[in-house]
Amino acid sequence: MKVLVISASPNIDGLTAACAASALEGVHLSGEIAEEARLNDLDIGNCQACGNGWGTCYNDHLCQVEDDFQALHARCLAVDALILVTPVYWGEVAEAAKAFLDRLRRCEATRRAESGLKGKPVIAIAAAGGSGNGSITCLASMERWIEHVQARKFDFIAINRWTRPVKIELIRQSAQLMVQVIKEGTHAG
Numbered sequence: 001m002k003v004l005v006i007s008a009s010p011n012i013d014g015l016t017a018a019c020a021a022s023a024l025e026g027v028h029l030s031g032e033i034a035e036e037a038r039l040n041d042l043d044i045g046n047c048q049a050c051g052n053g054w055g056t057c058y059n060d061h062l063c064q065v066e067d068d069f070q071a072l073h074a075r076c077l078a079v080d081a082l083i084l085v086t087p088v089y090w091g092e093v094a095e096a097a098k099a100f101l102d103r104l105r106r107c108e109a110t111r112r113a114e115s116g117l118k119g120k121p122v123i124a125i126a127a128a129g130g131s132g133n134g135s136i137t138c139l140a141s142m143e144r145w146i147e148h149v150q151a152r153k154f155d156f157i158a159i160n161r162w163t164r165p166v167k168i169e170l171i172r173q174s175a176q177l178m179v180q181v182i183k184e185g186t187h188a189g
């Protein structure tokens with residue numbers, strides 16, 4: 001089994017990075033493979049809204065804007081589960097996450113019941129700053145994304161500087177639990 005952790009912070013030692021490390025550890029503790037894709041290390045631009053609003057995403061379910069998107073799209077389809085970790089920027093997911101998730105949604109939501117992410121468990125994590133404002137709206141936008149691509153909502157975790165010690169541990173446990181649930185096959189019901 002393989003789980004892909006997708007993180008969206010430019011900081012390699014910030015809160016998002018700590019969340020991603022904890023998620024990876026949880027999967028590893030379960031004896032399974034976990035990989036991280038750091039979006040800020042990749043070249044993934046915004047959706048170009050090709051044509052009259054739809055490009056090849058609509059019929060071919062592939063993005064025609066060529067950059068690092070295609071390889072990460074393929075990795076998302078190949079894994080058993082996803083863990084999305086983003087800093088909260090303006091009450092939303094960070095720009096790097098928005099760019100990637102928008103394009104992935106176009107390619108997979110248009111497949112409807114044939115979505116390559118259908119039924120795939122997802123843990124969504126919003127890492128907020130001092131105010132903690134916007135954690136819920138950030139998680140809500142990830143929830144809509146999960147619904148659009150017909151993935152499965154496994155967990156939603158908001159973390160900030162106050163809750164950090166508890167939530168870092170919770171992320172590890174949630175990742176472990178997700179692996180266990182996938183192994184049991186009970187996530188599919």
Ligand SMILES: Cc1cc2nc3c(=O)[nH]c(=O)nc-3n(C[C@H](O)[C@H](O)[C@H](O)COP(=O)(O)O)c2cc1C
Pocket residue numbers: 009010011013014015016017087088089090091092127128129130131132133134135
């Ligand atoms: C452009 C920008 C917008 C932000 N907006 C919010 C916000 O709406 N709410 C919040 O709690 N923190 C906000 N923050 C703070 C980050 O969410 C916070 O610092 C987070 O921990 C960053 O993760 P990092 O440590 O991985 O960089 C913002 C930070 C930036 C750079």
